[in-house]
Amino acid sequence: MSITPEELELLMQEVEREDPIDFADLPFDEHDLRGLIANHLCEMAGAMDNFSAEDKHLTLLAVAAKLVLENMVLNVRLLRRHGVPLSDTTEALLQRLRKKD
Numbered sequence: 001m002s003i004t005p006e007e008l009e010l011l012m013q014e015v016e017r018e019d020p021i022d023f024a025d026l027p028f029d030e031h032d033l034r035g036l037i038a039n040h041l042c043e044m045a046g047a048m049d050n051f052s053a054e055d056k057h058l059t060l061l062a063v064a065a066k067l068v069l070e071n072m073v074l075n076v077r078l079l080r081r082h083g084v085p086l087s088d089t090t091e092a093l094l095q096r097l098r099k100k101d
Contacts, residue, residue: 003045005038012038 003011012034023030044063048056072090079086086094 003042005035005042008038008042009034 023033026033048059051059076086076090085091
């Protein structure tokens with residue numbers, strides 16, 4: 001399955017309708033940032049043309065997991081920096097991790 005960067009940008013915007021991104025005061029245009037990421041991901045996907053379907057799936061799953069983890073870490077840092085309490089869900093997850101220690 002192939003997708004153009006423009007099509008990926010449209011899909012990104014669809015997802016953002018349900019879960020908007022707060023670009024806050026970044027000195028970059030939202031559209032330009034989406035285009036940059038869409039191009040990068042399409043290039044990554046193209047580099048996997050010789051991968052088996054399973055290897056593509058595992059690679060994309062690993063990339064998604066890394067990005068979700070990075071996003072969570074950045075959000076927790078930001079909330080703590082501003083003294084904003086974590087959501088009940090996030091706090092419960094972190095509490096489970098603390099109990100493992």
